[in-house]
Amino acid sequence: MTMELRIGWLYPTLMSTYGDRGNVICLQRRAQWRGFSVEIVALDQPAEASAFRQVDVIVGGGAQDRQQEIVMRDLRGAKAEALREQLEANTPGVFTCGSPQLLGHYYEPAQGQRIEGLGLLDLVSKHPGPQAKRCIGNVVFEITAEPLAQELRALTGESPIVIGFENHGGRTYLQSVAPLGKVSKGYGNNGEDGYEGAFYRQAIATYAHGPLLPKNPFIADWLLKKALERKYQTEVALAPLEDQLANQARAAMLKRLE
Numbered sequence: 001m002t003m004e005l006r007i008g009w010l011y012p013t014l015m016s017t018y019g020d021r022g023n024v025i026c027l028q029r030r031a032q033w034r035g036f037s038v039e040i041v042a043l044d045q046p047a048e049a050s051a052f053r054q055v056d057v058i059v060g061g062g063a064q065d066r067q068q069e070i071v072m073r074d075l076r077g078a079k080a081e082a083l084r085e086q087l088e089a090n091t092p093g094v095f096t097c098g099s100p101q102l103l104g105h106y107y108e109p110a111q112g113q114r115i116e117g118l119g120l121l122d123l124v125s126k127h128p129g130p131q132a133k134r135c136i137g138n139v140v141f142e143i144t145a146e147p148l149a150q151e152l153r154a155l156t157g158e159s160p161i162v163i164g165f166e167n168h169g170g171r172t173y174l175q176s177v178a179p180l181g182k183v184s185k186g187y188g189n190n191g192e193d194g195y196e197g198a199f200y201r202q203a204i205a206t207y208a209h210g211p212l213l214p215k216n217p218f219i220a221d222w223l224l225k226k227a228l229e230r231k232y233q234t235e236v237a238l239a240p241l242e243d244q245l246a247n248q249a250r251a252a253m254l255k256r257l258e
């Protein structure tokens with residue numbers, strides 16, 4: 001039996017800044033290379049709530065404030081409910097920059113009114129205004145959220161160090177939700193408390209673009225494993241892939257940022 005994976009891509013045309021679509025391609029290719037069949041489902045304005053319910057893993061990218069506002073106004077009612085149900089039911093997902101902002105309680109853009117989010121992640125995000133310095137640059141952080149950190153260590157035998165690139169004006173403040181990790185280089189959620197991202201059920205929220213998954217392929221494999229195991233209710237051991245180039249790129253980048 002060929003296992004099938006449906007990747008739900010949140011608002012592909014409005015939310016894909018800084019190469020975030022690379023996360024979708026990375027998941028797709030790493031699944032196909034192992035012989036799984038893959039379908040990519042666009043969860044955008046014309047999509048029905050039922051489409052949100054049919055996916056096995058969800059990817060959401062970043063957006064500028066304007067596009068993010070359009071998405072936040074569209075993602076209400078039945079669609080919001082379907083997304084909420086999926087994430088509460090442990091569907092794995094990766095959400096970058098603008099996406100975690102909209103999964104939180106609210107986002108206050110640089111100009112204009114506060115926009116309500118889904119309230120799924122117990123966090124708030126605020127842009128300090130058009131004059132404020134943006135948080136831009138390479139970011140390095142160690143994943144500390146459990147059980148994620150433990151599971152990643154089991155996959156790779158190493159500490160889960162993530163390399164990314166951030167570019168955000170909004171600052172995120174966590175309430176009860178666990179941080180994804182601790183920053184060693186860069187700003188992270190707000191440049192003040194040292195936290196980066198958030199982790200809730202099986203959802204990874206982060207400010208790291210890069211795109212994240214090709215730069216940190218072990219996170220892509222964790223998402224694939226979780227998605228397939230949840231769908232097929234059986235343990236899935238992913239065949240190793242040739243990641244030498246990705247690993248060399250990681251080592252070079254870590255050295256440069258030391």
Ligand code: GLN
Nearest residue numbers: 062063065097098169170
């Ligand atoms: N609009 C958000 C901000 O500037 C998100 C930016 C992004 O996704 N890159 O904070």
